[in-house]
Amino acid sequence: MISLIDRLWYGKGRPLLLLTPLSWLYRTVAEARRRKAIKTHTQKLPVPVVVVGNITAGGTGKSPLTAWLVDTLKAAGWRPVVLSRGYGGNASDYPLLVTKDTLPSLAGDEPVMLAQATGTPVVVDPDRCRGAAFALEHALGDVLISDDGLQHYRLPRDIEFSVFDGARGVGNGALIPVGPLREPANRLDTVDYVIVNGAATTNDAGRVPPEALSGIKHSHMYAMNLQPTRLVNLKTGETRSPESLQGQKIRAIAGIGNPTRFFDTLKELGAKLIAVPFPDHHRFRPEDLGSEPGHMLVMTAKDGVKCSSFAPDNAWVLFVEATLPRALSESVLEKLRAISEAPTS
Structure with a gap:
């Protein structure tokens, strides 16, 4: 079953090459938004912030990774809180604290699914900074996990994950609308971990070689399987x-x-x-x-x-x-310990 998007973005060549000027415009606007958001960053939050997202459009497995992170952190004694935009929801007021009984029509499907799957607090707000402030004000936890928040640059972050579908990868390597990329591939140089969902080839430590993802090299690229x-x-x-x-x-x-x-x-x-x-x-x-x-x-x-x-x-x-390698969980927990022990300015 091959969809139109698969053919246009993830097949051979670039059938939408004539739309390249729109890709240039998309890149210019996206980079300007990023620079502006980073420039106006609020001060670092008093708890660690972990962001899970991707640089490609479409499903890659972000929510299962978020659930894994929640379970991994809880097992190590942390109290995680999930922040979500709540795509598809239409609440009258935000922030919205989601429980297993919250209607998906209010919160969106993924936040309700995460609340049911993990039993951890989930805060929905299109403004993730406001959602983070709500979580801190109500002492909901001691680490924030932003689901699908890689491009929400106003939210300060300490650790970034970028997730790829192992079968699709970066597609034809072009930016929207010619290809599936939300940001250029060199954005991966600034993230902490690259996760490949369904990677067929790994080494003994669960790391993925560059040839498994269109030659992209990253020192912390790990395989995830569902x-x-x-x-x-x-x-x-x-x-x-x-x-x-x-x-x-x-x-x-x-x-x-x-x-x-x-x-x-x-x-x-x-x-x-x-x-x-x-x-x-x-x-x-x-x-x-x-x-x-x-x-x-x-x-x-x-x-x-x-x-x-x-x-x-x-x-x-x-x-x-x-399921992800033990080496990844150990690395994440080590980073979080270092962040929490670092002196605040």
């Missing part, structure tokens, strides 16, 4: 193993940035599927969930939070968890 953990029925809460999909006929729906990865996971589990992709952050309606007789309906956790109130009896969510 492992299916369980199937949960949206109506009853019944849990099954992912292996139970072997030989099952299913209708698979996905309103995420890269639905092909989800569909491929189901195929690897042995499912016989009818794949139905929707736009990222799609607002599902009951009629979207209609399934063929004798088929299970399987969706992502991100879509499940939006469909739980009207899901049919045969609707299931496939949950996945990110």
Whole structure:
């Protein structure tokens, strides 16, 4: 299943080359915004700030990485708080403190999913600086994790992650709209970690060689893989193993940035599927969930939070968890310790 975006941005060549002047304009505006935001930075926040994002448009696996970071930090004694823009939500007031019961229509699908998956405070605000101030004022935690915040330069940060889809990489290497890049590839020179979701080749420490990502070199480039953990029925809460999909006929729906990865996971589990992709952050309606007789309906956790109130009896969510090298967690924790122990000016 190859989408139009895959053909235009992630295929061979640059079919949209005639739009190059728009790419130059996009780059000029983006770099000007970055310089202005950095110049007007507020003083460093009293707690460490970790930013998870990407320099490409579309889904790369930022939310699973954010969930992994939350779990890793909690296990080490930290109290993380997630900051999110809340894309797709429409709350009347911000900041919004998200719980597992918050409506996705208010907070957005990803913040609700993260709140349910991690049990940690999630603060939604299009102005992440205001969200950070809210988290600090209410003493919600001692480290802030900004989900999809790499280009939100007004928020001071201590550690930056940039995530790539291992199959797509940097695509044709051009900036929007000719290619998928939000920022030039040399932006990676300034981030702390580059994470490759689904990297096929790594060394013993879980690091990814340059040839795995269009020759991009980074001293801290690690592989991330998403492992299916369980199937949960949206109506009853019944849990099954992912292996139970072997030989099952299913209708698979996905309103995420890269639905092909989800569909491929189901195929690897042995499912016989009818794949139905929707736009990222799609607002599902009951009629979207209609399934063929004798088929299970399987969706992502991100879509499940939006469909739980009207899901049919045969609707299931496939949950996945990110796995990353121990060397990465040790490096992140070491950086955080150094940041927290550094004297404040």
